[in-house]
Amino acid sequence: MGTRATGGKGGDHAFVGPDWRGELPPGVIEHRVPDNSVMFAIRIGVLPGDADDLAEVNALQDRFSLTSLSNWSDPAAHGRAGVPDLGARPHYDGDLAFFRTVADLAAENPPAPGNDAAIELLRRGGITLGEPMNVDALSEPMRKGLAQAAIDGPKVMDWKVKYRGTPYPTRWNNLEPGTYGVNYFDRAAGSLQGLFVHDRDEAEYFSTYEDGDGALLDGSQRYVLHFDADQIPPTLPNGFWSITMYGADFQLVKNPIDRYSIGDRTPGLTKNPDGSLDIYIQREEPADHASNWLPSAADGQFRLNYRIYLPEADAKDPATLVKYIPPVRKTS
Incomplete structure (x- = not known):
């Protein structure tokens, strides 16, 4: 709605x-x-x-x-509602605690129709839908395999969270739209970082940790994000776009002007005489360009998230949207 x-x-x-x-x-x-x-x-x-x-x-x-x-x-x-008691959920310890909790959660919220393959995969791993996990029934190789998966899984997801979605040559990653269906890999990444991702009709999401040459973005450097006049993302009425700065801890970066994102609604944002636009991404205020400044941390790696709300057709089509995601270029 x-x-x-x-x-x-x-x-x-x-x-x-x-x-x-x-x-x-x-x-x-x-x-x-x-x-x-x-x-x-x-x-x-x-x-x-x-x-x-x-x-x-x-x-x-x-x-x-x-x-x-x-x-x-x-x-x-109106405005008041009792919160239903879902009942006590057991707390588990040990190297299979994660999977035992998965079994309990699957009983509280059974998978929707269409997830038959995943249900079968869970069953092969010792989780029967609607039942607590019986770890005593597992063979020793299964126990060891699941215990190792509990260690390796978060490491895999750390990588996936960093490189979510589809990579483009300009080093931006286009996040998968919010209706994941059976794409469990991206669903898990979205749960770890970025709940409530819209579908393409509502918004496009991009993120990058790298400049256009593939080097990690770092607060000790200066960068410019340049849009030619025809690269500025087109939106439907009431749509807008923004670029937000996040630190290595995935939180907004504190800065002296309390500007955490910049976009077409930023007061004073100024285009060049030819209609192009430059956004200056650095720790110190750029001379004569304060209105177009997105402050970074003093040092250390950072990430940029780029969002286009209510994009027009070209800006939400994976085949054409690359035009609207130019690379971040280091200037020093």
């Missing part, structure tokens, strides 16, 4: 689990979710430094409420 999908309209919506049976009140729109546990994220864009726009967004936030179906008939109870 949002600007693109529903035209920014309000409404009453019910999110119900895969096994829910019942009748919703008139005018309430049903959304059937695939799992018993659900997370919500509400995103509202705010113009940077615009106090009036922030006040308008705060007023909109006051008009959102989340309540249980049982409270719906009582307007005074």
Whole structure:
């Protein structure tokens, strides 16, 4: 629901689990979710430094409420909902603790239809859907293999998180869209770093740890990201784009001007006379270019995330979007 999908309209919506049976009140729109546990994220864009726009967004936030179906008939109870007790979940120790927890979670939220191959793979690894894992029934080679997988798996995922999605020659990686289906590798990476990734119609996501020559980005260096006039990403009405700075700890980088991202909504962002655009990525303020400055950490590696919200067709087509992701170039 949002600007693109529903035209920014309000409404009453019910999110119900895969096994829910019942009748919703008139005018309430049903959304059937695939799992018993659900997370919500509400995103509202705010113009940077615009106090009036922030006040308008705060007023909109006051008009959102989340309540249980049982409270719906009582307007005074809107905004309140009891959290269901999912029951106590065992805590496991030992080298197979991870897999025992997986078995319990799979019972709480059974895989949606279409995951038969994964269910069979779990079964071969000693996890039977809907049952606690019986580690005593495992052969010694299986126990050793699973224990080693528990060690190696996180290392593999550390690499995958760093190089998520499809790599392009300009050293940007285009993240996979948010509906992963049976792409468990990217689903796992998204869970570790970047929940709530949109599908391409809503947003395109790119990340890089490297400049255009393949060298790791480092706060001790100076960089420029140059867009020719026709490389500036086109968006639908109300769309926008931004580039955000993250440190080695995956957190925003503190800086003296409190600017953590830069984009087409950054106040004072200035294009060159020919319509091109330069963004200066460095630790110290660039002379005569403060409005186009994205501050980096004083030293150490960093990562850039580039997002295009409501992209036009060329900017979301994997075959043509490379035009809008030019390389980051070192200048010193």
